[in-house]
Amino acid sequence: QKEVEQNSGPLSVPEGAIASLNCTYSDRGSQSFFWYRQYSGKSPELIMSIYSNGDKEDGRFTAQLNKASQYVSLLIRDSQPSDSATYLCAGTGRMDSSYKLIFGSGTRLLVRP
């Protein structure tokens, strides 16, 4: 069973700090990875996507991918209380003749004012 693993948290950081969210995956064939943010009772929204080894930055967010270690991370700089949410990591996995996204169970982030 192909899996994506995340620490459920909660990860608690003070306002203005860097929040580091981590994810590991089991399928070496996974090519694309995504971070979704989900507020309580709401649907997930895409934060970042990453496909190549290294870092990808978008505003306060940086995604990091290490395919050799099968590890994906999301850094949130200058964390704000509005960043408090559950962050879902997802990677592509082959299913029959197509692909699907495999989601982790999410890490809950709490940013303290």
Added chain:
Amino acid sequence: DGGITQSPKYLFRKEGQNVTLSCEQNLNHDAMYWYRQDPGQGLRLIYYSQIVNDFQKGDIAEGYSVSREKKESFPLTVTSAQKNPTAFYLCASSKGQASSGANVLTFGAGSRLTVL
């Protein structure tokens, strides 16, 4: 505005009843998906469809059925055979296969089903 509309937002079902959740998209996306989310859990794939009149089972298809008669619509029926249907159901779509950054998932607002 383009997007995905799910209805109803909240639904209550008595044991033994079938219920149908609606999902409509006006994004002109080819692929559509149904996911189930339980508290503290990630998303699990129920069914997906790449083209009209074709769909495939996901990881937890037992007790569910779908149809894809139109590109815009992908309704999910939760049948009485689904023994633990209380969950948050999410419909999503993508332009093509969810295998590249160009084909990220767009989610609807979700439907919360509770069995009484």
